[in-house]
Structure formats: structure tokens, C-alpha cells
Amino acid sequence: MDQAAPLSEERVRAALREVIDPELGYNIVDLGLVYGVGIEGGVVDVAMTMTTPGCPAQDYLVSGVEHRLAEEAGVTGVFVTVVWTPAWSPQRMSAEAKTHFRIREEDT
Numbered sequence: 001m002d003q004a005a006p007l008s009e010e011r012v013r014a015a016l017r018e019v020i021d022p023e024l025g026y027n028i029v030d031l032g033l034v035y036g037v038g039i040e041g042g043v044v045d046v047a048m049t050m051t052t053p054g055c056p057a058q059d060y061l062v063s064g065v066e067h068r069l070a071e072e073a074g075v076t077g078v079f080v081t082v083v084w085t086p087a088w089s090p091q092r093m094s095a096e097a098k099t100h101f102r103i104r105e106e107d108t
Contacts (some may be wrong), residue, residue: 019064032092042076
């Protein structure tokens, strides 16, 4: 990733595509787990969810987000909030993820 690029939501989401859900083997952005990204100065706030409440990978994923974003130039802090509303569903997945998992639009 271009280290000179300004810190932006696009850049944050690109970095978060490197965080892989260990159970599904796919990145958290295309799975639709990232609900929002806020940036103020060098501080990045990420609102995300899990595929199910009580997800055993929750701590792993939150830690992955924190560690990956801490590597980005210009990031001075990372805060992750896990939210449960709206509930995650396959409708939140990108078209690429739906294709990967062979999910048809009419099934979501």
C-alpha cells in the first residue's frame, strides 16, 4: 500500500481486507463484518460485527483489526467497537464473497 497516501476510509478498508476470518477463510470487509470506519486525525474507529453472537473468533478478529491498522502510516490509535445491530446476514457480503461462497442473490 502507498505509504504516502492520506489516511482515508478507502485506505483503512483496503488494509482490513488483510484481516481474515479464521473460520470462513475470507476477509472481514468482503464478508460484510465492517459496518463503519471513522477517522479523526490519526485515530481510526472501526464498528464491526461478527457472523454470530458469541463468535469464538471475536477476540482474534478485533486484535487483527487493531494490529493491522497500527501498521498503517499515519495511524496513531485504533478503537474497535463490536456491534450487534443490525444483525449480520449474508446480504452484507460483497458480490465477490457471495460468488466465492456460492450464495445466490435470491438466497440472501
